[in-house]
Amino acid sequence: MTKAATLCGVPWTLENGGCTALPLPPDETIAGVARAHVANLLPKAGVRDADDVTLMVSELATNALLHGTPRSADGSRKPSAGAELWVYRRGDGRGRQELVVKIFDELRCWRRRTSAGPMPEHGRGLDIIDMLSGGRWGHHASRSRLRSPQVSGKATWFAVPVRGGHVRPISADPAHAVEELGALLADRGLAASPAAPAGLAVGGRAVWCERAAFHWCGRDGALVRMPVADITEVCEQLVLLHEAAREGA
Structure with missing residues (x-):
């Protein structure tokens, strides 16, 4: 799985654990662009209730434009x-x-919902998503996929069930799976050095692959296990740990 394949946004990148990624315009067309792209993916992704999904995409994109864009002291959007x-x-x-x-x-x-009142005005779209x-939604610390150099920020998400069985692993070979994970982490600006057997050292954290699954210890010290088929989610979780560690430094 190469970065070029990730950027092109074709549906079949979803079938082997890949991620389709698309830059969104920093203006009022953001919701339409995001909605059209996701709508194109849904038939092959096995998603029911496409109308609900595209509505949630619109709300997510609008929220990012209105409340995820850096602003100057006078309230105007920064470039x-x-x-x-x-x-x-x-x-x-x-x-x-x-x-x-x-x-x-x-x-x-x-801004988050407070115990004294409802979600602020900009949070009503998130109520619809909820x-x-x-x-099945949330947000977490992350870093960009499509920028060089990468920048820190947050990812706001929702998830919906899909028809079909498990996606096939990129490779059942642990060494190859670890190599693929290292490449994904490098694309996000995280250095990962090889560690034996069939593992990586990522920011002082050991990640290893055995029995078609990645393993590592979370922030609480508990062992985390995710199948190789979920390599994109594995990368996301390791990016999250890295960003959380930076915040705590």
Whole structure:
């Protein structure tokens, strides 16, 4: 899986654990561009309720434009490369597959719902996502895929179930799977050095592959295991750990 294949946005990149990624315009066309791209992927992704999904995409994109764009002191938008749309498949932890739609923006934090009142005005679109996704949404620290050099920010996401079985692993060979993961991490600006047997050292954290799964220790010290087929999600989780460690430094 090469970066060129990731950038082109063709549906079949989803079938082997890959991610389709698209730069989004930093203007009012963002929702339409994001919606059209995801709508093109849905038939081959095995998603039901396409109308609900495209509505959630619109709300996610609009939220990124209005509240994920850096602003000057006077409230005007600063020049920005715009948000990024990411789409990939992963296991849902219950033996089924789901399609994940994420939009990355440059701002790490945003205002949250308070106990004293409802979501602020800019959060109403997220209420729609919460309702239509059955609560299967969230946000986390991340870094860009399509910029060089990479920038830190956050990814806001939702997930919906898909028809079909598990996606096939990129490779059942541990050494090859580790090589692929190292390439994905390098694309995100994370250095990963080989470690024996069939492993990587990523920012002082050991990641290894055995029995068609990646293993590492999370922030709480608990062992995390994810199948090789979910290599994109594995990369996301390791990026998240890296960004969280930077914040705690």
